[in-house]
Amino acid sequence: MIVMGLVLAIETSCDETAAAVVDFNYNVLSNIVASQVEYHRKFGGVVPEIASRKHVENINFVVDSALEKAGVSFSDIDVFASTKGPGLIGALLVGMATAKSYALVYRKPLIFVDHIEAHIWSNFLDGKKPKLPAITLVVSGGHTSFYLLDENRNLMSIGETIDDAVGEAFDKVAKILNLPYPGGPEIEKIARESKNPVEFVRPYLDSGDLNFSFSGLKTAVLYYLRKNPDAKKEDVAAGFQNSVIDVLVQKTEQAIRKYRANSVLLAGGVIANSAIRNAFIEFSKKEGVEVSFPQFQYCTDNAAMVGARAVDSFLAGKIGSFSEPAYSTVRPTKRV
Numbered sequence: 247m248i249v250m251g252l253v254l255a256i257e258t259s260c261d262e263t264a265a266a267v268v269d270f271n272y273n274v275l276s277n278i279v280a281s282q283v284e285y286h287r288k289f290g291g292v293v294p295e296i297a298s299r300k301h302v303e304n305i306n307f308v309v310d311s312a313l314e315k316a317g318v319s320f321s322d323i324d325v326f327a328s329t330k331g332p333g334l335i336g337a338l339l340v341g342m343a344t345a346k347s348y349a350l351v352y353r354k355p356l357i358f359v360d361h362i363e364a365h366i367w368s369n370f371l372d373g374k375k376p377k378l379p380a381i382t383l384v385v386s387g388g389h390t391s392f393y394l395l396d397e398n399r400n401l402m403s404i405g406e407t408i409d410d411a412v413g414e415a416f417d418k419v420a421k422i423l424n425l426p427y428p429g430g431p432e433i434e435k436i437a438r439e440s441k442n443p444v445e446f447v448r449p450y451l452d453s454g455d456l457n458f459s460f461s462g463l464k465t466a467v468l469y470y471l472r473k474n475p476d477a478k479k480e481d482v483a484a485g486f487q488n489s490v491i492d493v494l495v496q497k498t499e500q501a502i503r504k505y506r507a508n509s510v511l512l513a514g515g516v517i518a519n520s521a522i523r524n525a526f527i528e529f530s531k532k533e534g535v536e537v538s539f540p541q542f543q544y545c546t547d548n549a550a551m552v553g554a555r556a557v558d559s560f561l562a563g564k565i566g567s568f569s570e571p572a573y574s575t576v577r578p579t580k581r582v
Contacts, residue, residue: 251324255553258341259333259361261286261297263304267316268553272370275316277543277550280304287427298336305344320352327556330358331573338572346568357556358566362389362576363401365513368540368551376538377508381501385494386514387413392456394505399558404501405456412490413516415460419467419486423479434519437484444470444485448492456501463489491525502535509536518545
């Protein structure tokens with residue numbers, strides 16, 4: 247099916263200012279991301295006020311770059327879209343206000359997209375067609391959640407973290423180990439050097455549901471280092487990472503069996519971790535279940551994924567309102 251049309255999508259939910267042009271067949275014509283990591287590193291985390299200010303400074307340049315790379319102009323765009331939440335309210339408002347302005351000036355439809363849903367829809371970019379129904383696992387700095395995506399692409403929540411998200415746990419353990427921010431990539435990097443990983447607990451595996459809990463694992467790392475101050479950082483990092491991977495994979499196996507899904511869709515910034523990806527590739531071979539994950543550039547926050555979700559919303563007639571608000575926390579999704 248060939249559907250002509252272009253979406254200009256904007257993502258400003260946290261500390262990346264991003265814009266992309268995506269066509270109605272989910273092909274990415276451009277995907278521009280301006281990172282703010284250097285401005286937040288000295289604080290050991292994202293400072294909301296700084297993030298909002300940098301979005302204001304970067305947004306026009308990023309949008310112009312996305313249009314230029316795609317070889318199109320504003321008049322060629324059929325739909326304008328941006329993320330509406332969850333995220334930092336001040337940051338989200340920059341992207342939403344920008345999209346509203348373009349839609350108003352060029353008299354084109356406006357679509358607002360949920361950030362978590364956008365991560366999931368990154369699995370449909372550039373011609374990918376995963377089998378549905380699918381178990382979707384979103385693993386990012388602020389979210390670790392299971393969803394069931396049915397044949398009609400309806401999304402239903404089936405599990406979530408009751409405390410720390412995986413990405414948050416990675417950053418906190420990295421801080422305990424005195425590793426630079428952002429901590430996730432640093433944990434992955436030094437874990438490769440380990441020859442004797444520490445054995446940590448696999449938290450919440452026997453909970454009887456599909457929820458997660460990683461706060462206790464983080465605390466276990468802290469207590470271990472207090473008792474073993476001379477422990478090698480790489481062994482602690484590898485042990486922590488192995489525990490996270492085992493929990494994610496085994497919980498996914500439980501979800502597949504419970505809902506008899508045809509595939510697994512992975513999404514979120516933490517899925518850029520090569521050890522996690524490799525573990526799921528092995529899981530796919532072992533269980534004979536198709537596992538899909540986005541290309542690296544679509545794992546972390548980006549606007550192409552926003553464009554993909556906006557295409558479905560637009561084709562379904564779900565047009566946004568100029569009065570639609572931003573929201574900071576996860577909105578309730580139908581549970582099954």
